[in-house]
Amino acid sequence: MREDAVTPGDIAVGVIIGRTSEFFDFFVYAIASVIVFPKLMFPALAPLDATLASFAIFALAFVARPVGSIWFTGIDQKYGRGVKLTIALVLLGGSTAAISFVPGRDSIGVEAVWLLALFRLGQGFAQGGTWDGLPSLLTLNVPEGRRGWYAMIPQLGAPLGLIVASLLFAFFTSSLDSADFLDWGWRYPFFCAFAINVVALFARLRIVESPSFEKLYEERDLQTEAPLRTLAGEWRTIVIGAFAPLASFALFHMVTVFPLSWVHLFTGEDPTRFLVLEAGAAMIGVIAMVASGQLADLFGRRTLLAVTALAIAVFSGFAPQLLAQGETGAFAFLMVGFVILGLSFGQSSGAVAGELPLRHRYTGAALTNDLAWLVGAGFAPLVALWVSAHYGLLASGAYLLSGALATLLALWLNRELARGI
Template structure:
């Protein structure tokens, strides 16, 4: 099929979608916000369902021949594969976007995400297929990453572009709310099945149900997001190049300085993200006798507290500026580098670590997305934002659970604090180098694109 025919066919599909889905000519920020929150919540729910299973299920289900610590480290190594897949997904699905349209790209990406998640739910154990179980898990995890890289839909960008300039901090934090909501839902489901079932039943079949729920949520998210991308306002911004993808390699070579700074600017927040949301569960499971149900409940409540802190970050950013919130929160995270040792002080220490950690995470993570994207030239902002997001997650978060657990087992909890401090130094350094970001963002003719 030739390219012209592909574009014509795609254009006709999206035009039909606009007729069916659009009730008015202009799309309001509130409607975009709902689509963004639904989309990000489902993506992060998939993410955290896998992360929790990496601690509670896969070490004994896929790696029963290893000691619990080594099995968890192997599980976290497979966990990191998704962050290798995200850049691949960006490059692959940018091509699909350019040749077949946004709706086709988003549909394929979310079905790939849902299919990979379903495949993990049906994963055979090591006892059934031997080492093939680990190979299959790695493949499905890699495909999840490819799908997440391709699921970049521009909705956070559309939300930012439709927001009042004086409310840019508020609307920038909205996509970030999906992360703690997804975590809270994942914690609730796993806690429910752990409390309901005998350990043998949970390990045999109970753990699969949260993955089935993830597939159902992906289908809901697909329709919610397709409705937005089929609106006339999205088409207008796309045609004006505000939301039009540029060739990834051209963007990479033309804007490499901004991409490099953008990857390091949120490093403190992204490192803290996994050191609060994923690593503590592995410590609880391996080094304490505390119930995972109790821990998951506390973590879920902490995630809801994180939502409140994210909302507060939006209010603060509109009063003092996003760059100031990023800088101050990074400095506060620097003081938090002493906190990992609290995990060694029993249930009170665990609770205090999670409480403080989620508050700091919300304040920093709420404004961490797209910290330097206003520095992109307009024609590169859409694709550049996706590349920055993938790079930041890869560098700052992809290996954090693996590194933190290895450091704890080798040197102790204090070493995790040094690892977190390295992310803080990178963030403060990137913000200092890019000190003109605030001026360029305010002078830009259109608001900065927000990465997911």
């Protein structure tokens, strides 16, 4: 029996594999939304309008994700977690691979845009089925006083995925001329995303389908429940849990996708240098994220989230303007931003959803995660770029400030509801 015991380290391995592959896929598409799809899909539009249209398609995956989560819950209940993950990985990998073969608008007309939108919806729908409950299982099996440390582990996938995606695109943008990159070079990162998704998801499938893990799911009562039943019983916790990480998610896009679009559109700088700079800043973010685990265990996760939300509010008042100050300003923006992001995003997952009763935890955590990404991430690049282009960079700071205020409000409501007030 001792050999079959599942440790938090075993669960953490599965979580890191899954989240890193998800975020790599996320950033491959996000980067392409800035430097590829505006020219490939909307060549007749002005660069700003083309990028905004590209970001609108980017958002489709986040709209489809909760729908996919609900549909795949039925598959999970009827056929089991393994079948659900298998279908999801085939659809996710197939949609990602299909994007790499989409021709440009100059080749087949507007149908190219519809194909890209269709495959992006497919990615989001499939993403809703990749929830395996491992993050929830991890939080239920951590040693006493180490919850903050283990809560940080799944979040490492974000900077790791960004580093690999940024450097991969930087390699192709620096090695190819513009024509070759737009013709075929951009497609290779999607091939890599497809391969990584398949390998990672099969690795997760092997973990969650093992007898030891199945037994642990049953012992912890982490079983699938009808989404409507979960929402009926725990809707307040799910809604508050979706808004609690809004500051982190808003900052997440303000230091990753948005600055790339701003620099690319308004400075004329080649994207290669900024991608390398962003990868370096993400490494600083990894260090800050690891530190967040220690700080959360010392002072509490909600306390750290509240403090970092205040830091994000301060950051919003001056930092966006740094992007207009050349390479030095962009460097300062990214370094400060990724330090705050590492501290906040490292503890943003499940801070409120962890309070769900066990019978609602598996499905409730999935719904909370889907809604959090929809509210905090889906339209963030589109909104931030639009307000900045029309009202100046200070307006993007106001958008970031709204996320910080939403987090502080959600944390306060969660505390008051816990008191029964």
